[in-house]
Amino acid sequence: MASNFLPPEDYQDRDLSTKKIKAGETFYRCYDTQRPIEQAMFFGTTLGNRYDDPEQKVGVCYIGTSLTAAIVETILHSRSGINAVSENELRQKALAEITFTHDIELVWFSGTNLKKNQTTANIYTCPHPESQQWAGKIMQNPRNYAGIFFPCSHNDQARSVSLFEGRAQISEVVSAGTLDEIDETYEILLSHGVGTY
DSSP states (O other), rough: OOOOOOOOOOOSSSSOEEEOOOTTTTTEEEETTTSSSGSSSSOBBBSOTTTOOTTSSSSEEEEEEHHHHHTTTTTTTTOOOOEEEEHHHHEEEEEEEEEEEEEEEEEEEETTTHHTTOOOOGGTSOOOHOOOOHHHHHHHOTOOOOOOEOOOEEEEEEEEEEEETTOOOOOEEEEEGGGGGGGHHHHHHTTTOOOOO
């Protein structure tokens, strides 16, 4: 029987390899159009996502470094067999553009940084209760890391961020329109083998 994929006991005390994000850099998040733009940044504690807080105390919001990442992590997330999405679904999702007032530091879970951070690519595929233990240790680190920088599950060239609540001061969240209004949406879907109807 395989052992659980868990972080070292003292992981919360380690100086980890990070990705530094400059103030003003733009991030992206798809959100339901029923919500006002003020609610686009949702920090969840449901344990439903890979890097949620196992103690359900710190909310986590998932954002992308690009429109591609935002679409992959919403429209295509957990739907590996999909080959088409409806125009109606695209109309029901809007794109938020997010910037921060200060530089932030994210624990880097990709490339050579996996080894530097004493983990492996198993962090992408292990059961959520295990990856959440890694996230929980990072949240406890006194260096106050703002979140985790990691590759998207359906496109390892795109990057996402699990942002920890209260660790970054948001400068601005603005709507860029619904996904059906953005030409690049269709290009991104087609590049992943997904059409529309």
